[in-house]
Structure formats: structure tokens, C-alpha cells
Amino acid sequence: MVPPNSREDLSPLRTDSIGKDRLTISFEFFPPRDRAAEDRLLPNIRRLEGFHPRFVSVTYGAGGSTRENTLSTAARIGAESVIPPAAHLTCIDASREEVDSVARDYWNSGIRHIVAIRGDPPGRAKDYEPHPHGYAYAADLVSGLRRIANFEISVAAYPEVHPEAASAAQDLTYLKRKLDAGAARAITQFFFNSDAFFRFVDHVRAAGIDAPIVAGIMPITNIKRVQQFSRHCGVTLPAELAACFERLQQDPAASRRQAIATAAEQCRRLHAQGQRAFHLYTMNDAGLAAAVCKQLYEPLQNQGDN
Ligand code: FAD
Numbered sequence: 001m002v003p004p005n006s007r008e009d010l011s012p013l014r015t016d017s018i019g020k021d022r023l024t025i026s027f028e029f030f031p032p033r034d035r036a037a038e039d040r041l042l043p044n045i046r047r048l049e050g051f052h053p054r055f056v057s058v059t060y061g062a063g064g065s066t067r068e069n070t071l072s073t074a075a076r077i078g079a080e081s082v083i084p085p086a087a088h089l090t091c092i093d094a095s096r097e098e099v100d101s102v103a104r105d106y107w108n109s110g111i112r113h114i115v116a117i118r119g120d121p122p123g124r125a126k127d128y129e130p131h132p133h134g135y136a137y138a139a140d141l142v143s144g145l146r147r148i149a150n151f152e153i154s155v156a157a158y159p160e161v162h163p164e165a166a167s168a169a170q171d172l173t174y175l176k177r178k179l180d181a182g183a184a185r186a187i188t189q190f191f192f193n194s195d196a197f198f199r200f201v202d203h204v205r206a207a208g209i210d211a212p213i214v215a216g217i218m219p220i221t222n223i224k225r226v227q228q229f230s231r232h233c234g235v236t237l238p239a240e241l242a243a244c245f246e247r248l249q250q251d252p253a254a255s256r257r258q259a260i261a262t263a264a265e266q267c268r269r270l271h272a273q274g275q276r277a278f279h280l281y282t283m284n285d286a287g288l289a290a291a292v293c294k295q296l297y298e299p300l301q302n303q304g305d306n
Pocket residue numbers: 058059060061062088089090115116117118119120125136137138139155156157162163164165166170171172174178187188189190216
């Protein structure tokens with residue numbers, strides 16, 4: 001297990017000097033509930049500017065439940081920080097006209113990057129039924145968005161296979177369809193098994209996909225929630241990792257340090273094996289995201305200085 005590092009130092013780093021070991025980082029936030037929470041979140045997101053993120057994305061509640069808040073948060077990131085915003089958009093439970101209208105609102109608000117996602121039905125994933133007048137799958141959504149404007153588009157990928165997929169091969173076929181439809185990159189579901197990730201990347205390349213695959217990294221800030229998510233999403237959570245965080249449940253400060261150290265170590269190991277692009281699921285904790293980046297970047301920077 002990674003020894004927790006006691007520092008949570010948020011001072012700026014010269015991340016541009018990482019040189020040949022350069023990596024790209026992006027962050028994901030969910031839209032705050034109201035304007036006051038948004039006002040509190042924005043300065044925290046600006047604290048991440050020093051890491052030169054490729055983008056910060058804002059999730060979208062399936063069925064459009066966060067439509068206004070997603071748009072407003074992403075638009076404010078674009079207007080009030082130097083970080084390019086990306087807004088997620090799901091197509092579940094909505095007609096094409098409704099989805100297209102949200103996309104046009106994004107464009108008119110200065111948002112040029114969409115994370116195009118199908119979304120999940122409430123209840124069991126197996127119950128998915130496309131809206132009769134909607135985009136059935138994310139690939140259809142990507143095609144629709146390309147017709148609306150020249151968006152940069154990212155899509156989702158699943159190193160341990162999407163739970164509804166009949167097979168890994170079929171899942172890969174549909175991933176290729178999304179990228180062929182015009183997506184620029186795929187961001188993965190979170191994972192803890194690096195071997196599964198690299199096997200997946202090998203299969204992706206063998207399938208003729210050359211788009212960047214961005215590794216989705218989830219710091220374990222709440223072990224119960226991560227156990228639940230992992231079960232729901234078919235993600236393997238190693239028993240040793242779960243046990244470590246279960247032991248720390250009564251000590252929030254130590255648990256937080258361990259979450260930071262574990263996420264940074266996961267990124268460092270992936271980086272050492274050639275992975276260069278990382279997407280951090282921040283759970284709206286910008287301080288934690290910054291601390292992970294610090295622990296990730298510092299050793300790389302020192303290597304670059306030698
Ligand atoms: P798709 O790519 O459409 O795939 C869904 C399933 O259908 C897969 O099993 C695939 O193999 C299969 N499939 C695809 N095309 C076809 C076809 N033509 N025929 C038959 N089967 C097909 N959820 C939210 O609600 N809001 C968000 O903001 C959000 N952001 C996310 C960001 C990332 C990076 C990730 C990894 C997930 C995100 N999710 C979000 C969760 C997402 O909604 C679920 O994972 C959902 O179940 C699948 O979305 P998708 O875009 O990958 O779907």
C-alpha cells in the first residue's frame with residue numbers, strides 16, 4: 001500500500017517543464033446545486049489553472065435534470081478561468097430536438113467541447129430503451145452533434161467492458177463507431193487494475209483506433225460509495241485496496257491522505273508504462289485534485305530537471 005504523504009501543498013508548479021515526460025490532465029466536476037454553490041466552486045476550479053489542465057468537464061444529469069446548471073457552470077469556467085470547459089450531454093429520455101437545443105445553447109454560450117454520453121436509465125441498466133424520437137446510443141449523439149456545429153467531442157470507454165455489452169469485442173465495435181462518427185478522444189471509466197487498462201488499450205489499437213485514450217482516475221474519498229459505484233459499473237476494486245480504506249474510515253484526515261497518495265501513485269505507475277493522459281474524477285473537491293497533481297507532477301519534474 002502507498003504510504004500516505006502528509007502534504008497537501010497547493011502552491012503552483014512549473015508543470016510546463018516536464019519536457020519529454022509531459023502529461024495532460026483534465027478534471028471532472030458535477031454541477032453545483034444552486035448559484036451560491038457555483039459561486040463557491042468557481043474559485044476552487046481556478047486554483048487548478050497552475051496545472052494547465054487540458055479541460056475541465058461538467059457532468060450532465062441523465063434526463064436533463066441538471067441542464068441549466070451544467071450549462072451555467074461550464075460557461076462560467078470558460079468566462080472566468082483560463083481553463084477550456086467541456087460540458088457533458090446525455091441523450092437518454094430526450095428527443096433529438098431537445099438534445100440539439102441543449103447543444104446549440106452550449107455553442108451559443110461559448111462551450112466548444114462536449115463529452116457525449118448516452119446516460120443510464122433509472123433502475124437496472126438492462127432496462128434501457130431508446131427514446132422513440134431520440135438518439136439511441138452515444139455514437140448517434142456524436143453524429144448529431146457534428147451536424148450542429150464544429151464541437152470538439154469526447155466519449156466514454158470501458159477498460160473492464162460496459163456492463164450492458166454482450167462482449168468486450170462488441171463494446172469495442174461500438175467505441176470505434178463513436179470515434180469514427182467524429183469524437184476526438186475517449187475517456188475511460190475509472191479503474192484500479194492497470195493490467196486491464198493496458199490490455200484494453202492494446203485491443204483498442206488492434207481495432208485500428210488511434211484516438212487518445214484518457215485514463216479515468218477516481219480518488220477513493222469515500223470507500224462505501226466507491227464500492228457501490230464499482231459494483232454498479234463492473235469495475236474491479238482490489239480487496240487489499242478496499243481493506244486499506246475500510247481500516248481508515250474512522251480517521252478522515254488519514255483516509256484523505258491515502259486517497260491522494262493512492263491516486264497519484266496509480267497515475268505515476270500508468271505514466272511509467274507510457275500513459276500520458278489522465279482525467280481526474282474530482283467529486284467536486286478541487287483541493288484534493290490539486291494535491292493529487294502535486295504528488296504526481298513533482299517526481300516527473302525532478303526527472304525532467306536531471
Ligand atoms: P454507449 O456508447 O451508447 O454504450 C452503451 C452500451 O450500449 C454499451 O454496452 C455499448 O456496448 C452498447 N451499444 C452501443 N451502441 C450500440 C448499438 N448500436 N446497438 C446495441 N448496443 C450498443 N452519465 C450521466 O448520466 N451523465 C454524465 O455526465 C456522464 N458522464 C460520463 C463520463 C464518462 C467519462 C463515463 C465513462 C461515463 C459517464 N456517464 C455519465 C455514465 C454513462 O451514462 C453510462 O456509463 C452509460 O451506461 C453508457 O454511456 P455511453 O455513452 O458509454 O453509452
